[in-house]
Amino acid sequence: MSFDYLILGAGGAGLNIWDIIATLFFFLLLMALLKKVAWGPLMGIMTQREELIASEIQAAENSRGESQRLLEEQRDLLKEARTEALAIVENAKKQGEASREDIITTARSEAARLKESAIREIDTEKERAIAAVRQEVVSLSVLAASKVLEKEVSEEDNRALIEATIAKAGEVN
Amino acid sequence: MEHKNPEFVFLGMHGNWSNILMLAVTTLIVFLIAYFATRNLKLKPTGMQNFMEWIMDFVKGIIKSNFDWQTGGRFHILGITLIMFIAVANVLGLPFSISYDGVLWWKSPTADPTVTMTLAVMILLLTHYYGIQMKGLKEYGKDFLKPLPFLLPLKIIEEFANTLTLGLRLYGNIYAGEVLLGLLAGLATSSVFGFVGAIIPAMAWQGFSLFIGGIQAFIFVMLTMVYMSHKVSTDH
Numbered sequence: 001m002s003f004d005y006l007i008l009g010a011g012g013a014g015l016n017i018w019d020i021i022a023t024l025f026f027f028l029l030l031m032a033l034l035k036k037v038a039w040g041p042l043m044g045i046m047t048q049r050e051e052l053i054a055s056e057i058q059a060a061e062n063s064r065g066e067s068q069r070l071l072e073e074q075r076d077l078l079k080e081a082r083t084e085a086l087a088i089v090e091n092a093k094k095q096g097e098a099s100r101e102d103i104i105t106t107a108r109s110e111a112a113r114l115k116e117s118a119i120r121e122i123d124t125e126k127e128r129a130i131a132a133v134r135q136e137v138v139s140l141s142v143l144a145a146s147k148v149l150e151k152e153v154s155e156e157d158n159r160a161l162i163e164a165t166i167a168k169a170g171e172v173n
Numbered sequence: 174m175e176h177k178n179p180e181f182v183f184l185g186m187h188g189n190w191s192n193i194l195m196l197a198v199t200t201l202i203v204f205l206i207a208y209f210a211t212r213n214l215k216l217k218p219t220g221m222q223n224f225m226e227w228i229m230d231f232v233k234g235i236i237k238s239n240f241d242w243q244t245g246g247r248f249h250i251l252g253i254t255l256i257m258f259i260a261v262a263n264v265l266g267l268p269f270s271i272s273y274d275g276v277l278w279w280k281s282p283t284a285d286p287t288v289t290m291t292l293a294v295m296i297l298l299l300t301h302y303y304g305i306q307m308k309g310l311k312e313y314g315k316d317f318l319k320p321l322p323f324l325l326p327l328k329i330i331e332e333f334a335n336t337l338t339l340g341l342r343l344y345g346n347i348y349a350g351e352v353l354l355g356l357l358a359g360l361a362t363s364s365v366f367g368f369v370g371a372i373i374p375a376m377a378w379q380g381f382s383l384f385i386g387g388i389q390a391f392i393f394v395m396l397t398m399v400y401m402s403h404k405v406s407t408d409h
Binding site (some may be wrong): 013016018019020022023024026027029030031033034035037038039041042043045046048049052058 | 180181183186187189190192193194199202203204207208210211214215216222225226229249250251253254255258282285287290291292295304
C-alpha cells in the first residue's frame with residue numbers, strides 16, 4: 001500500500017496508522033482537557049459577565065423608573081403643599097378681616113357707651129351746679145336782704161321779743 | 174534536504190515518531206497556553222484572559238456567519254481547540270527544525286499529510302454525524318438529491334473532494350513553507366555569502382509563514398463550520 005506518488009513521499013513508506021491514532025488521540029485529549037480546565041471556566045465567566053451586564057442594565061432601568069416615580073410623587077406633594085399654603089393664607093386673611101370688623105364694632109359701641117355716660121355725668125353735674133347756684137343765690141339773697149334791713153336781730157332782742165310775747169300771751173290768759 | 178522519517182512498525186501498523194512527538198508538543202503547548210491564560214479569571218479581564226476571550230469571540234464570529242448561535246453554539250469548543258491546535262502546529266516548524274543522523278525529528282506536525290488528512294476526515298465524519306443526528310437519517314439522505322436528483326454522483330464526489338481539499342490545503346501550505354525554509358537554511362549554512370544572502374529572505378519567509386500558519390488555521394476552522402452548516406441547517 002504505497003501512497004508515495006500521491007503525497008510526494010512525505011508520508012513515509014505506508015499508511016501510518018499510528019500517526020492517525022496519535023492525531024485523533026492528542027486532539028481529542030486536548031479538546032476534552034481544555035473543555036474541562038479552560039473553555040468551560042472561560043465561557044462561564046463570559047456568560048457571567050453577560051448576565052452581570054444585563055442585570056446592571058435592568059437595575060439601572062429599575063432605578064430610573066423608581067426615581068421617575070419619586071419625582072412625580074414629590075411634584076404632587078409640592079403642588080399639594082402649595083395649594084394648602086394658599087388656602088391657609090386665604091383663611092388667615094378672612095379671619096383677619098372678620099376680627100377687624102369685630103374690633104371696630106366693639107370700639108364703636110364702647111365709644112357710644114362712653115359718650116352716653118359722659119353726657120349723663122355732665123347732666124348730673126349741671127343739676128348739681130344749678131342746685132349749688134340756687135342755694136348760693138338764696139344765701140346771698142338772705143345776706144342781701146339782711147344787709148338791706150341793716151339791722152341785725154340780736155339774740156337779746158329775740159329773747160326780749162320772745163319774752164315780751166310770752167308775757168303778753170300770759171296776760172291775755 | 175533528503176531527510177528520513179523516524180518510522181516504526183508496531184502491531185503490524187506503521188508509525189512516525191516525529192509526528193507523534195510533534196503532536197504531543199503541540200498538545201502540550203496549546204494546553205499550557207490555554208491553562209495559564211484561564212487561571213485567575215476575572216469579570217474585568219486582564220492580559221492573557223483578554224487574548225483567550227478574543228479567540229473565543231473570533232471563533233464565535235466564524236460560527237455565527239454560518240449558523241444561528243442556537244445550533245452552532247455546540248461547535249464552539251471544537252472550533253476554539255481546532256484553531257489553536259492548528260495554529261500552534263503550523264508555527265512549530267518555523268523557528269528551527271531538528272534532524273539527527275539524517276532523521277527529521279522537529280517539524281510542524283501539519284507538514285505531514287497523514288496528520289492533516291486525519292483531522293480533515295475527522296471533521297467530515299463529524300459533519301455527517303451531526304447531519305444525521307440533528308436532521309434525521311431521512312432528511313440527511315434527501316440532501317444528497319438536492320437541488321436535482323441526477324446530481325447525486327457529484328454530491329458524493331463532493332464529500333470526498335471536500336475532505337481531500339481540507340486536509341491537503343493545510344498540508345501543502347505548511348509543507349511548502351518548511352521546504353522553502355529548509356532550502357534557505359541550507360543556503361545559509363553553505364558559505365558566508367550564502368548566509369548573508371539567505372538571512373533576509375529567511376526572516377521574510379518566516380514572517381510570511383507565521384501569517385500563513387494563522388490564515389490556514391482560520392481557513393480550516395471556517396471550512397469546518399461551512400461544511401457543518403451545509404449538513405446541519407435545513408434551508409440549503
